[in-house]
Amino acid sequence: MSYNLLKGKKGIIFGALDPNSIAWKTAERVHEEGGEFVLTNAPIAMRMGQINDLAEKTGSQIIPADATSEEDLQNLVEKSMEILGGKIDFVLHSIGMSVNVRKGRAYTDQKYDWTQKGTDVSAMSFHKVMSSLYKADAMNEWGSIVALTYMAAQRVFPDYNDMADNKAYLESIARSFGYFFGRDKKVRVNTISQSPTPTTAGQGVKGFDGFISYAEKMSPLGNATALDCANYTVTLFSDLTKRVTLQNLYNDGGFSNMGVSDAVMDAFVEKE
Numbered sequence: 001m002s003y004n005l006l007k008g009k010k011g012i013i014f015g016a017l018d019p020n021s022i023a024w025k026t027a028e029r030v031h032e033e034g035g036e037f038v039l040t041n042a043p044i045a046m047r048m049g050q051i052n053d054l055a056e057k058t059g060s061q062i063i064p065a066d067a068t069s070e071e072d073l074q075n076l077v078e079k080s081m082e083i084l085g086g087k088i089d090f091v092l093h094s095i096g097m098s099v100n101v102r103k104g105r106a107y108t109d110q111k112y113d114w115t116q117k118g119t120d121v122s123a124m125s126f127h128k129v130m131s132s133l134y135k136a137d138a139m140n141e142w143g144s145i146v147a148l149t150y151m152a153a154q155r156v157f158p159d160y161n162d163m164a165d166n167k168a169y170l171e172s173i174a175r176s177f178g179y180f181f182g183r184d185k186k187v188r189v190n191t192i193s194q195s196p197t198p199t200t201a202g203q204g205v206k207g208f209d210g211f212i213s214y215a216e217k218m219s220p221l222g223n224a225t226a227l228d229c230a231n232y233t234v235t236l237f238s239d240l241t242k243r244v245t246l247q248n249l250y251n252d253g254g255f256s257n258m259g260v261s262d263a264v265m266d267a268f269v270e271k272e
């Protein structure tokens, strides 16, 4: 169902890799709601080619950018304004990667140049994206910037490894930069803390299947899907949430406020 919530709004969407990506679902929903956007991803992700289908489907152009490169980001911001014919109303940062996770390195035995790479890609890139937009004065007043995060920033999930630290950093950047963006440009900045979701990045985490079914059993509403996340993001890009900023917003079926659920207790009660 479409409500035309984003009619006339223009934006940039980072991180659509394949149809499972949260950014992919978000691009589809933003398009349905009347928003126009440029799609971007790391040059290496372009080679997989699937993003072209999304671009065609949503009438979008693609500008490759490595989100760790200030030069690529400046170019992206400049070209996006040319393509979209003016300043930007919304930005989705949907980027995450840990080399330690990928290579199965334990949290207690990290290879620190991998740690640094992961931090740069998963967290510092958010600062770089916002800095490029801020310095180019590229955002319209009452615009909205959203990044995606996970609750391992607040609670311990051992297999999430150094991504937990990256997400804590990401959420802090949202608050710190959000202050300046709000004060100077009337732009809001928030993070959405999403349930475990079966995507390429999600499934890279060791024990993901256990992770996702545990969260499903703990959450009174069940896990939020990628589509649920897309819908929530649409509301944050819309004019209906103009003064929501500096927040970490849970889209997790209630998981973050649970202690235990009947379904989880049942697994521990001795059967007679």
Ligand SMILES: NC(=O)c1ccc[n+]([C@@H]2O[C@H](COP(=O)([O-])OP(=O)(O)OC[C@H]3O[C@@H](n4cnc5c(N)ncnc54)[C@H](O)[C@@H]3O)[C@@H](O)[C@H]2O)c1
Binding pocket: 014, 015, 016, 017, 018, 020, 021, 022, 023, 041, 042, 045, 065, 066, 067, 068, 093, 094, 095, 096, 097, 121, 148, 149, 150, 193, 194, 195, 196, 197, 198, 199, 200, 201, 202, 203
């Ligand atoms: N899947 C989950 O369980 C889950 C839960 C909570 C939060 N998140 C977050 O949601 C976001 C999107 O991930 P997803 O689950 O849709 O997986 P995904 O693998 O589909 O998306 C991750 C994206 O990051 C991009 N990327 C990696 N390095 C990059 C770089 N240097 N420059 C630009 N882009 C780069 C990848 O190409 C990919 O498109 C991430 O921030 C992730 O941490 C995911």
